[in-house]
Amino acid sequence: MSDRLSTTFAALADPTRRAILARLALGETSVQKLAEPFAISLPAISKHLKVLEHAGLITRGRDAQMRPCKIDAAGFIGVEHWLEEYRKLWGQSMDKLESHLEVMKAQQAVRPAPKKKSRSVKRQGEGNARKD
Amino acid sequence: MSDRLSTTFAALADPTRRAILARLALGETSVQKLAEPFAISLPAISKHLKVLEHAGLITRGRDAQMRPCKIDAAGFIGVEHWLEEYRKLWGQSMDKLESHLEVMKAQQAVRPAPKKKSRSVKRQGEGNARKD
DNA sequence: GATGTATTTAACCCATGAGTTAATTAACCG
């Protein structure tokens, strides 16, 4: 997969990782804190962080035995720049489409309480990744 | 991977698919035409197109026995909108970072590099996808 | 130096994704 952009997009193609980024958008924090909201193991989180770091989406420091993670613009810039090319393709209509998206997101946000889900749903539910 | 954004990012995480999009940015075209630049089989291209379509990045029509592909804003909007959240994190510094990226890309590109700065980003072939 | 805490590495399992070739569907044309 080699190239940087592919690596970055691949990193973003996972709801858990996007949720981590969303959390980091609020500020630097430790791996443990990052892991809290998820129903997956710490090593799994650690792997996600490695992927994000490798994609240039986060950086990691060191504070005692903690490795605080911080969101990093670099990876985002790559995507931003790539998008640039296409943005001009639908110039005007973009606004309309964006507000349409807005509506869809709103609908999704207010959808009624889920019906009884039963069935041991241990794996963190795919659709629940917040904030992406 | 269920959710839309994950699907879209995953679709973009492949250089062949991004190259296809780059080609489609120039205009609607047939599957065969799309396949030409690549050293992979037609079925492989067909699969890529299905992925792109499912990600809302292209739409497909019908013209005789051809299924012309057309780039579609929808998928891009999703990404655009997702980025929006993060864009504000580094507001001002964004411009600086982008020009920095510009420099890096220039360095990465071969090296006919004349010292004069050119404003337009050339279409340096996105995907040298795999060949056997 | 032993102990506790934070995180990563190792060694696996299993699902999925990108590719293949061969066969099939779909539309046009003589």
Add this chain to the structure above:
DNA sequence: CGGTTAATTAACTCATGGGTTAAATACATC
């Protein structure tokens, strides 16, 4: 109808990605 062109489906291989548990590393403190 039979043949040709355009594209997809089927059936398979192989590599990789996300998850696991158990063990190892790194630092702080006693």
